[in-house]
Amino acid sequence: MSGTGSSDRSRLLEHLIHAQFGPAVGEIAGLLLTRGSLPITHLLRLSSLPPPIVFSSLLVLSLHSMLYHSENEINGRLLELYEINPVGVENRRRGSLYYDLVEAMPDGLSEAVMALWKEGMLSGPQIVGEVGKKIWEEAQVKEALGGDGVKQNGKSKKGKEKEKITSLPQAEKAAQIMLRRAIRDGFISIVTPGSQLSPESLEIKWEEELKLRIKNIPTSKDLKEMKEALREKKAQWFEEEWERARGKLPGGDPIKRKKRMLEGEEDDESLIALQKGAFYRLNAERFHIRWRNELMLAYAKNIYNDAVAAVFEIILKMVENEVETLEDQQSRTFTWNEVVSRYTALPNPPPLTNCFVPTSSLDPTWNAPTRVADNIHEICRVLERDDNMQVEAGRRFLTSMGGNGGASTKWAVNYTELTRGMTRAAVEALIKAKIDPVSLRCWRILEDKGKLDEKHLARLAFLPVKEARECLGKLTAAALIEQQEVPRSADRAPTRTFFLWFVDYNKVVEALIDHQYKALANLQAQKSHQLGLRKALVEKRERSDVREDPKLLSKRDQEQIRELDDKLEALTVAEMRIDKDLFIMQTSL
DSSP: OOOOOSHHHHHHHHHHHHHHHOHHHHHHHHHHHHHOSEEHHHHHHHOSSOHHHHHHHHHHHHHTTOEEEEEEEETTEEEEEEEEOHHHHHGGGGHHHHHHHHTTSSTTHHHHHHHHHHHSOEEHHHHHHHHHHHHHHHHHHHHHTTOOOOBOOSBOTTSOBOOBOOSHHHHHHHHHHHHHHHHHHTSEEEOOGGGGBOHHHHHHHHHHHHHHTOOSOOOHHHHHHHHHHHHHHHHHHHHHHHHHHTTOOTTSOOOOOOOOOOTTOOOGGGSOOOOTTOEEEEOHHHHHHHHHHHHHHHHHHHHSOHHHHHHHHHHHHHHGGGOOOTTOSBOOOEEHHHHHHHHHTSSSOOOOTTSSOSBOSSOTTOBOOOSHHHHHHHHHHHHHTTTOOOGGGOSOSEEEOSOOSSTTOEEEEBHHHHHHHHHHHHHHHHHHHHSOHHHHHHHHHHHHHOSBOHHHHHHHHTOOHHHHHHHHHHHHHTTOOEEEEEESSTTOOGGGEEEEEEOOHHHHHHHHHHHHHHHHHHHHHHHHHHHHHTHHHHHHHTSHHHHHOGGGSOHHHHHHHHHHHHHHHHHHHHHHHHHHHHHHHHHTO
16 A cells, blocks of 8 residues: 555645545545555445445546556455555645746647646647647737737757747647657656556565465575565566656557757657557656756755856756656766857856856965856866865765866766755754754754764753753754663663763654645645635635626625735745745655
8 A cells, every 4th residue: 555654644635635626536535545445345335425426536536646556366356456646646736836847838838737737637639639729829819919920939850940820720730749749858648557556566466476486485595586576576667667658669669769959959750659549647757857956956056156056057957858757866977068068059148257256265376267168167166066165065966977177077967965965954944943043053963973962962062051951852852853871770770871862864854744744734724724714705706707807896805805815825835835845855765
């Protein structure tokens, strides 16, 4: 069964499903969250809903990638079980984020994202028809306003600009090319049978099959070989599923792709052909990779300056398409010349002259570079921490992958180090906000030095013993530090026992993740409470005549609506901030 973690996380998932899909789907989801994997017979027995509503609710959950299927053999009979996909439910909070991440991209990808977000899964013709209609309507509006219509972005093989949209079939053709590009770039993936199966159930099934191969009592060597075979089987299965979702041909032959075109150019013949009868859905992993890049860019800007962040943004965009999952530890290698060529190809490249100060107090013989290429090389060295600058940053943005230190030097983005650094910054910010800066100082000392007693901690933190003891109490109550007893006698009397304090970092991160889930669940409950208090007013505002003419509402109703909107906006902003910290901490585990 796919575990949902703490009770607060289960409460959050139930709130999300109930708010977005209604009470019927929420009831079925609540049963699955509370009781785990259940067959359809148990769901019909436990639920108060009629069977057609139960089947429809399961279909809705499955269409939106929130339901897993698994098959278990019980007493010689194959039984199909249903369970909630917690990651899929959590992603339902991020619809507006996904839209914002692709809003600036051309050819109506944002419209396809919103269509798939609302419907869950759609076939190729449905997506093409929906997006093509939106493109055609936009072209008609621009033409009515005196514009030139909507032009297809990019260039053809011969380098000529594509014609503007003048008819609905032409708009649908542009939508089809957009869909093929989105599949190639990984924003939209094909729905495969394996994507609806529970990974945990599959792993249990594979483990049982491997155990049957061992005829005698398994030895430690047999168990080790079984674990290695299970690991290889799991990796192979996920790789095959990833290839199918990206459009691998049914016969097993990979799609032949032409050499990647330069940025700004397109070759429609090199795109993946749409499969007949296939259904498509959003690939949340690709959106999360782009979101992580934005967070890394803000982290670099916070540590260094705008010029360094601008160069780092070029690097992130350059290697983004080659990153397959969030579990990749580092990007592909790139050279200094690649970064320089990408920088010079920008329409309005950011200035880099003010990146470094003219002279350095640490090395009086060093002078700031004047050429753009030299500035970019120095910035790459700073991101690599080659000169050990910015000790407080604590993490390398880039990792050197060989070269003689000149133009042939190769680097790679170190995602593992960056996520750890961002997680450390998020953890320290939460400790500072939840407790106080003095307790944060004590926590940092314990995390760096290891096990210390309160007197030693007080000396290192320049605090009185009484104040250090109070900080230790606050940190212990928040589950941020652990205690170890070292008795000096067999009776373990407290007066003859040393009490050492230390930080279990992974446990701290897990505790803060649970705290974030609790905060998100409380925010969802508060949203539902506020909407319930103004239920009649909300229903009145949703009427068609009131939508067309808001003046039909009285002044009191308008004031109450503004007050409700302000409260909901504040709750949404708090939810987005907490979700960002939660995402950062989850990527580091």
